[in-house]
Amino acid sequence: MNLPFFIAKRYLISRKKQNIINIISGISMAGVIVGTMAIIIVVSVLNGFTDLIGMFYSDFDPDLKISATEGKMFDPETIDVDKIKAVPGVVSYAEVVEEVAMLKYGRQQYPATIKGVPANYPDYTNIDKLLIEGEYYLEKDGINYAVLGRGVANYLGAGVSFLDPVHIYVPKKGKQISSNPARSFNTDYLFPSAVFAVLEDIDAQYILVSDKFASELFESGNKISAIELDLDNDANSKQIQKTIQSILGESFHVKNKEQQHDLVFKTMKSEKWAVYFILVFILVLASGNMIGNLTMLYIDKKEDISILRSMGLTTKKINRVFLYEGWLISFVGGLIGTILGVFVCWLQITFELIKLPGATNSFIISAYPVQIIFTDILLAFLAVLIIGFAASWYPVKFMSSNHLAESNII
Known part of the structure; x- marks a missing residue:
């Protein structure tokens, strides 16, 4: 003892x-x-x-997001897309275009990030669950629509039931400011179809549009801002992330949900x-x-x-x-x-x-x-x-x- x-x-x-x-x-x-x-x-x-x-x-972001380490956009043909799609555990593949633009509604102006998303965007996110007003659709009867973040909608004073469209202004590529500023901008308009709410930093930053509308507005051609991947629920996300990173090399970032908001x-x-x-x-x-x-x-x-x-x-x-x-x-x-x-x-x-x-x-x-x-x-x-x-x-x-x-x- x-x-x-x-x-x-x-x-x-x-x-x-x-x-x-x-x-x-x-x-x-x-x-x-x-x-x-x-x-x-x-x-x-x-x-x-x-x-x-x-x-x-996680309701708004993809499981994995691929973006270029240099520059805002890249050509998806420069990477082996089929090899990425073939990685076990990858369920959905989507190419998106993101760029900042100036929005104008009535007398209100507000800068926001235009995110052009493909038709399968609701399949790999929970955007339908995030809607607080309206119905999710980005194109209907030949008319372009947008899903606004709640913060963006509040700043502009726009709503789903309003009849006036939201006007968008984007600087033309390769154009310098001239005596007539109107010639230096691409302009277009769309109608709000819904309003979503996630967190304040996202609500006050993003509006969702169709990828076709965004490509034409930003004159991006075949280039995209990011590739978003949805993974199987039972998949090993860390292992898949390492596999895709090894395929792409150091020229691209492959970020999981947490890394996409690293600072937060x-x-x-x-x-x-x-x-x-x-x-x-x-x-x-x-x-x-x-x-x-x-x-x-x-x-x-x-x-x-x-x-x-x-x-x-x-x-x-x-x-x-x-x-x-x-x-x-x-x-x-x-x-x-x-x-x-x-x-x-x-x-x-x-x-x-x-x-x-x-x-x-x-x-x-x-x-x-x-x-x-x-x-x-x-x-x-x-x-x-x-x-x-x-x-x-x-x-x-x-x-x-x-x-x-x-x-x-x-």
Whole structure:
């Protein structure tokens, strides 16, 4: 039997008398429990928001997007398209044209990205689910239509029920500004058929048109801006991405859903880890209770120390008694805090106890989203153990060198 561990356990759970040391021990453990719960709950909520934003983007974006590393457009005939289509797991293939243009509706003007999409665009996205007004179609009875982002529609003051078209102005390729600016622009018009809503940065940026309309407007000819691929639900997207990247070489980017909005997801991950380290720092401050607790326990147990020494217990093993005491407080507190934190997250996922302020029935969620990730729980628990070790080691080391005649290293 490990005698120092047995004695430390007795000191922790034995409550024959209630004194200030017992109270401080309880406060120390409570601080560890609350700190661990806070880390797990807050980080899980941030995971939930990240997953929610990813879900929004996944409804609008393809599984993989191929674009040139240099220049805005490229000729698809310069790559082996058939080889890409033949990659196992690739379900849909689409060529799109994107370019910025100036929109004008009545007296309102607004710059937006015109995205020309093929007829199979609804097949590999959930654009129909994103519509908040109107019906999705880009051409009907020989008339060109557009699906506007909600932000674009709001800025222009345009709507599906309005009769006036949206006018589009694009600089002509190779033309310099002349005394008559009208000659330097390609102009066209189309009618709104629907309005979609995803996230503000997309809603206020994109309008969808047919690929034929976009090619003629931008004079792109056979060139395209990107190739969008839809993958089978059971396919290994990472492996397919590597395979296609090896086919295309370094002249092209092959981006997954997250990489298509790299800045957004990197920012959210940075915020998550910043919050994590702030909470860990608070836990470090809370561990100061443990330092005081072990110091007072060391002083209170002087008689026990003398008895143990007279029984032949070395200074090294006596020190381990108090070191194990601190570790037990950290371990038990971290374990309870982890269980409670996961339990609170489960309650929120199951019953949606805490609602989002200002959320209405029209919003996709009404309560704080939560996603539990095992690695985050493990990191939180390891952080508690490391902090507990450091907070236990220092007071034992200090008290050993000042209050025991014998000097040994722990």
